[in-house]
Amino acid sequence: MRINVFNLKKKSNLPYSTIARYYDELMYDVDYAGWVDYILRIFRRYNLRGTKVLDIACGTGIVAGYFAKYRYDITGIDLSEAMLEVAQERVQSKYPQTQFIQADMTQFDLREHFDAVICLYDSLNYLLKESQLQKAYQCAYNHLRPGGLYIFDMNTEFALSQIWGEGTTVRETKNLTSIWESEYNATTRISTLKLTFFARQDNGYYLRGQETHKETFYPYSTIRRLLDHAGFAQVDIYEHLEFTPPSDKTYRIMVVAKKGRST
Ligand SMILES: C[S@@+](CC[C@H](N)C(=O)[O-])C[C@H]1O[C@@H](n2cnc3c(N)ncnc32)[C@H](O)[C@@H]1O
Structure with missing residues (x-):
């Protein structure tokens, strides 16, 4: 043949220009529904009120689609125009109120505040310098209302x-x-x-x-220090999909950082 x-x-x-059209097929085995369910459990555990969510590095909008379906008011940002095109096709046709914006997670200002800011699937591991991670944390903090949650995962050294x-x-x-x-x-x-x-x-x-x-990857102590520097009042680090502390065999951590009520 x-x-x-x-x-x-x-x-x-x-990255994410050429593969955008094929991203969903490449990620066919990722349990996004389970990931979103875990985030909703985090919302309940931290008594988060409100429905305004910002998905940073939203990719092709798979997670945004679930949030829109569950009646959240979701905005997605991503650096890749090609990924955003797929996100728009997937989500906006069904949920026209959803917004997708091209932006760099280390420097953006949407002039809006959200109840929760999420950033999933190793997106923050793409920031190779500590100074970039600090800026990304600061941008997330600036877009949260007092008491809001910043929820993100990161790959570990392991x-x-x-x-x-x-x-x-x-x-x-x-x-x-x-x-x-x-x-x-x-x-x-x-x-x-x-x-x-x-x-x-x-x-x-x-x-x-x-x-x-x-x-x-960044050591947990660095993650805590940078989040503290950005202004977060509380930081919890979990084994991904659990509420237990990470171990030395942890592949992915989930971080929940809370903005103080009086800022
Ligand atoms: C592994 S994908 C994750 C996409 C999506 N969150 C998901 O769960 O499928 C990483 C995403 O991070 C985005 N990204 C990388 N660096 C970025 C930056 N500086 N600002 C915004 N997005 C960025 C890429 O374009 C890509 O869509």
């Missing part, structure tokens, strides 16, 4: 160094074959993922795309 492959023209060199580590994985789904090549540098603490994919098109051709993604 002859396989015809053509290369995808890149709109931009940024995830980047041991689970991702060094190696190559090939994944196949209905229309997509993807090759994930990971490399971890213990000195820089940066994990580099080269993602190559072949996406089957209606005409039988395969479209080839490639992106490089870099993530780092």
Whole structure:
């Protein structure tokens, strides 16, 4: 059999430009419904009132779609225009009041306050410098009303160094074959993922795309210090999807930071 492959023209060199159309299929095994359910449990545990939610680094809007369905007033921001296009197609056609805005999470001002600000699926691990993480925390803080919650996950050192580590994985789904090549540098603490994919098109051709993604991790003490510096009054760090403290085998943490009532 002859396989015809053509290369995808890149709109931009940024991660999440080329893969945007294929992101949902790449993430087919992520339990987003379970993740949203966990966030709603956090809202109840912290007695959060209100329905205004900001989803930072919203990607293709999967999580925003769930919040809109549950009657939350949701706004999504993301750096990638291509990801936002998919989010708009998915969510706005059904829930036209939802807003999607292109913005950098380290420097934005929507001139609005929210009851909760969320940032999911390692998006903050893409900020490779502590100064960028500090700015992202500050922006989230500035967009919360007093008493509001900032809820985000982050990959841990264990995830980047041991689970991702060094190696190559090939994944196949209905229309997509993807090759994930990971490399971890213990000195820089940066994990580099080269993602190559072949996406089957209606005409039988395969479209080839490639992106490089870099993530780092931050010690819990740094996360706490930066959140404290941003002004948060309370910070709790959990094992993702649980309400127990993380262990040395924790892959992903969930952080809940509360803005004080009197600020
Ligand atoms: C792993 S995806 C997660 C997307 C979405 N939160 C989800 O759960 O599917 C990471 C997202 O972070 C976005 N991103 C990376 N750096 C960003 C930045 N500086 N500002 C805003 N978004 C950013 C990417 O464009 C991408 O959509």
